[in-house]
Amino acid sequence: MHPDHRYIEALRRNDAPVIRQLYERFAAQARLWVLRNNGTADDARDVFQEALMALFELAADPDFVLQCPLGALLHRIYSRRWIDRLRQKGRDEAVRKAEERRYTGEAAPDAAEAADAALEQAAENARLAAAFERLSDLCRQLLRLLSDGLTPAELARELQLNSVETLYRRKNACIQRWRALYFES
Amino acid sequence: MQQQDFDLLDDYFNGLLPPESEQALRERAAADPDFAREFALRERMQRWLHREPVRQAVAKNLAEIGPDYFTANAARPWRVSWKRWALLAASFAVFAFAVWFFALRQPSLYHRYAQHAPLQFTERGAGDSPETRAERAFREGRYEEALAALRTVLTDKPGHLTARLYEGICLLELGRPAEARAAFAPIAEGTSALQADALWYLAISYLRENDPTRCRETLLRLQAGQEHYQQAQELLRALGR
Structure with a gap:
């Protein structure tokens, strides 16, 4: 386990003081890199936040243990996010320059693998989230409340459903709809 | 399929299958x-x-912290004058003293490990609902008030596991670990999504009472792959297994 794993734990717990330390250590480097690659401070803030959210998703796996310096991993993630954005804007020359600078100064072999996993996990979660948002209000409410720890009997009462069996039927239908929307996207 | x-x-995901079918x-x-x-x-x-809920809380937190570090003028090169060097040296002396001072006051294992995720209910009531009051008071460390609001929620919904878990955390923070365990134990014995959280806090409650043996026994009930498993392994090492 790398000593920087404490930042992963902080993201898992949403521990604001330690997350602030993380910004203190790594934000300036991210800002400088994005500014050098045709971005603004706001762009840097956005891709840095996206990188942290991607790490948060990676940390959802309780077995995930950070094996490389966090700075190297973060750099891999935010630089890829920024290059993707440049590509979307069709700024080919800027993309080429950014690609050249992408991994300079970073020599952590585990970081590439973890960055791939983080970005893949973030994309998967974005797909689940987009499908979830397209569900009906009732489905969203029902699934959230069940996940929040309400017992099925209490939830059936709260939603004024006849029985727990009705609740499960509704829930199963919502899950099937969510699944269908997920595959549509 | x-x-x-x-x-x-x-x-299976509704928990309706008997163990052999699972x-x-x-x-x-x-x-x-x-x-x-x-x-x-x-x-x-x-x-x-x-x-x-935690994802939303983290995103909100990052959105609040981010602007402090990404303003247009952040990280501007700094010219160091002799006055600044003097200030730096004085700061270093204060820092060295602080390190020396605080090294003598290491936080207890309990305080190192009792780090709580923010309380966040999915369902929201009106602006001053007990849920909102509990969230706010918990966030601000006013555990007596949070406890009272959580108990109002539980009067209405006695099976609300999130409210029950955080009732236990408040009791723990108020120095009432035995009562806290009464809140954690039924969740720890169940199969809900909060089971691992409850087990972890049961262990922490023993830490609060300086009972490393029972803390260790409880930590060993957390399975690989569950929430808090890594923290439990760290704590076990700190307790000397």
């Missing part, structure tokens, strides 16, 4: 690639839902 396979997965389903998920894909997707959906 047939409709009956989807029904089977529904029953085992059979897991074995099938290990052997049948189509079934394994569906099983994995359902697991991801469940995990996504379970983490949604």
Whole structure:
């Protein structure tokens, strides 16, 4: 386990003081890199936040243990996010320059693998989230409340459903709809 | 995949299958690639839902912290004058003293490990609902008030596991670990998404009472792959196994 794993734990717990330390250590480097690659401070803030959210998703796996310096991993993630954005804007020359600078100064072999996993996990979660948002209000409410720890009997009462069996039927239908929307996207 | 396979997965994720059928389903998920894909997707959906309140809280936190570090003028090169050097030296002396001073006052193991995720209910009432009051008071460390609001929620919904878990955390913070355990124990014995959280806090409650033996016994009940497993391993090492 790398000593920087404490930042992963902080993201898992949403521990604001330690997350602030993380910004203190790594934000300036991210800002400088994005500014050098045709971005603004706001762009840097956005891709840095996206990188942290991607790490948060990676940390959802309780077995995930950070094996490389966090700075190297973060750099891999935010630089890829920024290059993707440049590509979307069709700024080919800027993309080429950014690609050249992408991994300079970073020599952590585990970081590439973890960055791939983080970005893949973030994309998967974005797909689940987009499908979830397209569900009906009732489905969203029902699934959230069940996940929040309400017992099925209490939830059936709260939603004024006849029985727990009705609740499960509704829930199963919502899950099937969510699944269908997920595959549509 | 047939409709009956989807029904089977529904029953599994609703906790309606007997243990032997659960085992059979897991074995099938290990052997049948189509079934394994569906099983994995359902697991991801469940995990996504379970983490949604914390995900939103983290995103909110990052959105609040970020602007402090990404203003247009941040990290401007700094010219160091002799006055600044003097200031730096004085700061270093103060820092060295602080390190020396605080090194003598290491936080207890309890305070190192009793780090709580913010309380966040999915369902929201009106602006001054007990849920909102509990969230606010908990966030600000006013545990007496949070406890009172949580108990109002629990009067209405006695089976609300999130409220019950945080009732226990408040009691723990108020120095009432035995009462806290009465809140954690039923959740720790159940199969809900909060089971691992409750086990972790049961262990922490023993730490609060300086009872490393029972803390260790409880930590060992957390399985690899569950929430808090890594922290439990760290704490076990700190306790000397």
